Amino acid sequence: MSQKQTVIIFGATGKTGTSVVNGLIDSHKFNVVAAVRPASKEKPEVEQLKSRGVEIRHIDIETVDDSTVDALRGVDVVISTAYYTTIPAQKQLADAAKKAGVKRFIPNDWATPCIRGIRKFYDDKGAIQDYIREIGLGYTFIDVGLWHQAIFPPPDKSQEQYPGQFERSRIIYGDGHVKSAFTDLRDIGTFVARIVDDPRTLNQYVFVWGEEATKRQILDITEKARNIKIVPTVVSPADAEKQLASARAAGGISQILFEYEYSWWVRGDNIIENAKKPEYGGALDARELYPDIKPRTMIDYARSFYSNSS
Structure with a gap:
């Protein structure tokens, strides 16, 4: 039996991090x-990780030093799902991982395909990817499309997954027939558990x-699941x-959110056909790599979400 790889996750108690931990x-x-x-x-979420057999190492991603290198020794894979403000700190973390002998670094991407110059946040993440390649650290870059959990109109504002979701989820740009990919x-x-265990995905x-689905299809699913009529x-x-x-002039979170919306629903960047193109990074298709994984469907999620929200 081959020895188990050791995988360390930064941001393990967040939404993406929790999913990654569960999968591993x-x-x-x-x-x-x-x-x-x-x-x-001492947080309850950390205690819960311990109770599931997860080892805890005390590392602050924003204060990387020699102790970080020591903490990463023996680790095969580093995965970052930490809060978005820590994106720049990943350069120092990558340096520490390189010194510690880490074989694969998965930075904080977890979003949607694009090209440079459209979304500043995408470009910021791209700069981290460039640096990882530059220092010769093994990597895998992973995007996941839009979450089912963030695209359906919440019944009220108290159930928003991100600022402005209640209003934004009811907006259609143009004819509403631009597709996006969802997970x-x-x-x-x-x-992720399959990707990390797969030599084909190293340096990919x-x-x-x-x-x-299109925005109109999402609203159609919503109407059927809730038995209501939505006027977009x-x-x-x-x-x-x-x-x-206007969003770019305002900067900050306003720019980040609207550049995403523009990329998804006006440009149509977020589809597998684009992700595979060289200018988008030449992605491997996870569904082609692992055809035995049957992703949950949007309609099933919507039915469950609205039945539990009523």
């Missing part, structure tokens, strides 16, 4: 370690997705361009 544990193929800030070591958050970890970009807000392409300019 359920596979029974890895020694799972969570990197936890010293200030967070159930719970399926991400299942795919992998796109995880379940299905593709229609935004013309010209108005979308104006909103994009």
